[in-house]
Amino acid sequence: MGNKDHLYALPYDNPTMVLAYRKDVFEKYKDLFMKEKGYDWTPGPNMTWDQYYEIASWINQKVKEGVIKEVKYGTGHQAKQHDSLMNDFSNVLVSFGGQYFQADHIGDIGTENPGKSLLTSPDAIAAAEFYNKLLKQAAPGSTSWDWSGLAEAFAAGDIAMAPEWHEFAASFENPESSKVVGKVGWTILPKGPKGRGNMYGGTGVGINKYISEKEQKAAWLFLIWATSPQTQYKILDAGFTPTRYSVYQLPDIQKALNDPTSEEAKKLPLASSLLAAQEAWKDGNVYMRPKIPMWPQIDTIVYTELSKMLAGRQSPADTMKEIAKQSDKLTGN
Amino acid sequence: MLQAAEKRIRKVKRNRTEFWMLLPSMIVLAAISIFPFFFMIYASFMNYTLDMDKPRFAGLDNWRNVFTSDTFWESWGRTAVYAGGGLVVQLALGVAIALLLYQIPKLRNLFSTLFMLPLFVAPIVTGLLWRFLLDPTYGLYNWFLQLLGLDIQVLGDTHYAMPAVILMDVWEWTPLITIIVLAGLQTIPHEPLEAAEVDGAGGWQKIRFVMLPMVRRMIVVALLIRSMDILRYVDTITIATEGGPADVTKIIGYYLMQVAFRFQDIGSAAALGLTMLLVSIVLGKFFMKVMRSEEA
Numbered sequence: 001m002g003n004k005d006h007l008y009a010l011p012y013d014n015p016t017m018v019l020a021y022r023k024d025v026f027e028k029y030k031d032l033f034m035k036e037k038g039y040d041w042t043p044g045p046n047m048t049w050d051q052y053y054e055i056a057s058w059i060n061q062k063v064k065e066g067v068i069k070e071v072k073y074g075t076g077h078q079a080k081q082h083d084s085l086m087n088d089f090s091n092v093l094v095s096f097g098g099q100y101f102q103a104d105h106i107g108d109i110g111t112e113n114p115g116k117s118l119l120t121s122p123d124a125i126a127a128a129e130f131y132n133k134l135l136k137q138a139a140p141g142s143t144s145w146d147w148s149g150l151a152e153a154f155a156a157g158d159i160a161m162a163p164e165w166h167e168f169a170a171s172f173e174n175p176e177s178s179k180v181v182g183k184v185g186w187t188i189l190p191k192g193p194k195g196r197g198n199m200y201g202g203t204g205v206g207i208n209k210y211i212s213e214k215e216q217k218a219a220w221l222f223l224i225w226a227t228s229p230q231t232q233y234k235i236l237d238a239g240f241t242p243t244r245y246s247v248y249q250l251p252d253i254q255k256a257l258n259d260p261t262s263e264e265a266k267k268l269p270l271a272s273s274l275l276a277a278q279e280a281w282k283d284g285n286v287y288m289r290p291k292i293p294m295w296p297q298i299d300t301i302v303y304t305e306l307s308k309m310l311a312g313r314q315s316p317a318d319t320m321k322e323i324a325k326q327s328d329k330l331t332g333n
Numbered sequence: 334m335l336q337a338a339e340k341r342i343r344k345v346k347r348n349r350t351e352f353w354m355l356l357p358s359m360i361v362l363a364a365i366s367i368f369p370f371f372f373m374i375y376a377s378f379m380n381y382t383l384d385m386d387k388p389r390f391a392g393l394d395n396w397r398n399v400f401t402s403d404t405f406w407e408s409w410g411r412t413a414v415y416a417g418g419g420l421v422v423q424l425a426l427g428v429a430i431a432l433l434l435y436q437i438p439k440l441r442n443l444f445s446t447l448f449m450l451p452l453f454v455a456p457i458v459t460g461l462l463w464r465f466l467l468d469p470t471y472g473l474y475n476w477f478l479q480l481l482g483l484d485i486q487v488l489g490d491t492h493y494a495m496p497a498v499i500l501m502d503v504w505e506w507t508p509l510i511t512i513i514v515l516a517g518l519q520t521i522p523h524e525p526l527e528a529a530e531v532d533g534a535g536g537w538q539k540i541r542f543v544m545l546p547m548v549r550r551m552i553v554v555a556l557l558i559r560s561m562d563i564l565r566y567v568d569t570i571t572i573a574t575e576g577g578p579a580d581v582t583k584i585i586g587y588y589l590m591q592v593a594f595r596f597q598d599i600g601s602a603a604a605l606g607l608t609m610l611l612v613s614i615v616l617g618k619f620f621m622k623v624m625r626s627e628e629a
Contacts, residue, residue, distance in 0.1 A: 080489065081577020141469025143578050144489025153470040297596050304580055311491040311579035 009204025095192025427510025
């Protein structure tokens with residue numbers, strides 16, 4: 001596997017951004033929307049970001065008119081000046097054909113030199129313009145929410161649609177923390193003009209090369225235990241997502257995923273969102289952020305400048321140029 | 334002659350005892366304060382990130398990076414607003430409340446105890462508390478704002494985020510100013526106040542020309558403590574806004590934390606920290622000078 005120049009880790013924990021939506025709202029007003037806009041609005045693989053925007057605006061309008069009372073806003077976002085904002089934006093960026101950097105395999109294997117920033121491309125600027133426009137329709141709390149704040153608002157029943165990490169399904173289906181139990185549907189995120197991006201928040205467990213050989217051996221034993229089928233099966237109960245393929249093929253898990261009303265599904269905290277997550281992991285759907293040494297700085301530049309854009313302090317085009325300028329300076333390109 | 338020599342020996346002996354008695358606290362002081370100080374100076378000249386095997390000498394690189402960074406100067410500007418705004422408001426409120434408590438001798442103890450409660454709250458908890466009160470979904474204050482027809486998300490809005498974090502600081506630290514000033518007020522002898530009354534001074538005149546001048550030193554002490562404290566204060570902002578939105582609450586302390594622990598750039602963080610130390614010293618000297626000029 002690979003060569004010694006790269007850093008490898010065993011996959012562990014893999015929250016993924018997918019679309020959470022209120023099934024009750026989408027069923028109840030389906031005909032009304034069909035009558036006014038002429039298409040089936042049920043979120044699914046065919047939904048585009050333009051439709052998402054239109055639906056969110058339409059719900060906001062109907063809430064204002066007093067027609068829709070189940071929610072307060074059409075869409076909510078994790079758009080605080082925080083890592084979450086970079087994640088939320090990246091989904092849109094990729095679906096518009098934009099990329100952060102030139103280098104290949106930057107998302108999976110990673111590289112030390114990412115090359116020049118590509119955010120000044122017309123695709124990236126179009127993505128920023130769309131994102132800026134979309135956030136004007138979002139719940140006003142969005143600019144103060146990271147993923148947890150957004151999940152709380154969604155669980156409180158305020159929001160009809162939100163790009164959110166699939167592992168929040170566990171808290172949405174928990175009657176103690178949620179008013180929307182049984183009302184939440186999940187699907188992959190909308191597609192853009194040039195593709196689709198579902199941010200993959202996976203992490204890995206590795207072994208520190210500076211520790212003693214004895215400790216390295218102990219760490220290896222831990223890795224084997226942590227990624228074993230038995231342990232991976234157990235973490236499902238706690239609302240985590242296994243990274244081992246075989247776990248998903250077990251009969252009870254298959255039953256739970258394919259029959260939401262089964263006993264097996266009731267026992268599985270993530271039963272409602274795991275299918276969407278699996279769909280999101282497929283080639284062409286998944287997006288993995290750059291694996292580069294200076295990513296903490298780049299990430300901070302990205303979400304700080306985006307936050308300025310959302311506050312109306314700079315235009316989307318200037319925002320992309322500013323991020324490109326600062327990251328090129330940092331990466332030495 | 335003999336007596337003088339004996340005296341000297343006694344003095345040396347006493348000094349030696351004092352030295353041994355002071356040694357433990359000197360060691361502690363060196364460990365927690367002097368060593369980190371010299372380490373910071375060393376680190377500020379090194380290319381020193383947490384992911385490298387060994388720091389390398391970098392000359393003035395870190396200092397140049399710090400001083401040419403826009404964020405550095407902007408953060409200092411915001412720190413001036415945060416610290417200046419916070420100090421002015423809590424000073425005015427703190428002195429006013431102290432004067433109020435001074436007027437009600439019987440209830441003074443009860444109210445000052447109640448009023449001091451925020452001081453016992455850890456700053457992190459203060460941030461959590463206020464974030465919860467202002468939460469867009471569950472927040473009590475947010476609910477009040479909505480009742481008034483104001484759909485403002487305080488911590489997510491560039492106009493209100495800074496006033497909000499200043500308010501958090503004021504809420505927590507006004508009581509400190511109050512108890513220091515109240516302690517000062519209680520030491521004022523009755524005679525000057527009575528004399529002022531005889532001369533026909535009204536309530537405000539008594540406060541303005543007798544009481545306030547007599548507690549000015551206390552006020553300066555309170556300001557000295559708070560100004561050095563507020564410069565390095567990051568807890569509430571870390572919890573409430575993380576420097577956002579659009580960087581409006583990124584004060585220098587938060588920026589330093591980001592450079593050190595998010596970017597893991599210890600060299601630049603050390604240089605940044607030394608600029609904070611310098612400003613603290615200048616401010617401290619200024620207030621000491623104000624205090625001395627009072628004495629003269």
